[in-house]
Amino acid sequence: MDLLDFSDCKLYFEDPLPAAAEALIAEASREYGSPGAELALLRAHLLAPDNLTVLVGIYRYYFYQHRLEDALQVAELAMQLSGRQLGLPADWALLDERRLAAAAAASFGLLRFYLLALKAASVVLLRLGRIADSRPRLIKLAGLDSRDQLGAAKLLEVVDEFRSPDASTASDEPAFNLAIA
Template sequence: MDLQDFDSAHLYFDEPLAPEVAPVWPAAEQYAEGTAEQPLLEAQALAPDDLTVLVGLYRFYYYQHRYEAALQIARRRVEVVGPRLLLPANWSEIDAGHVAVAAERGIGLLRFYLLALKGGYLSLRLGRFEQGKAMLLKVVELDTDNRLGARLLLDVLAEHSAEILIFPTAANAEIRP
């Protein structure tokens, strides 16, 4: 199974946006701007399982260097998509058999799920090395061809484990004009 072979696959953004979100979505789409949080939270309150809304929130928090919040959204993405793919509730229990079934249900959604799990990178950024490493190891185990690039993150972690520095979060980062 090639996780890059999704040309004809159904992707999360192919799903129609929940109609109740439409009034707030134009402002929420500005997730690269600092002003999008409130509309995104309103959209999430209106449609908590909408994948486009969850991606918008994830990107907003990531671009704002709010990694804890981004990691929470990545977890929510896993919670929402996992049942649709018939995956175990606990990501650490997923094996190749589960992935084969999930791929049959939708390779695009499987990629979406695994990329959310690759959010273990955020755990690394937050100094939670064991958690982040475990999440990335699971992605590498399931993505044997390394099509999602998680192996590189583990290689960098292994190569620099003695030199790891904790990156500042948005709350304590120096802001320069």
């Protein structure tokens, strides 16, 4: 399956958004960096709690404000919502090629969103220094994406390259500080 082929799929941001929620997202954009931006995003979420565009806005706000625990919660919520729509198990570890194929048949664009949300959660976990929590997610993604179109295998390679040699026998504390991802 070509995870970069968007030619025949609906993307998350094409879902209709209530006008009031759209106005709140625009307000958040104008007020970025001020407390009013977060409030506008959270109000948009109250109006459209299942809208992935709103969740992406909240995730980006938290990520770029370095509120990584909050960003992680939003990435996981995005996975729950999109996974539920795709009929995927609540536990990402249960993903396999059969389930992926069924989800792709239902909505390829939404499946790609789900996989990118899983990668986003992995990156946030890396930024938090929680390597032991991130690695299994990256391994799962790499196993499902044989051509590494989402970049999880390459990211895993970099993580493993910088891990200390005794990291697997001691605690799984990082031997590096991931500054950007």
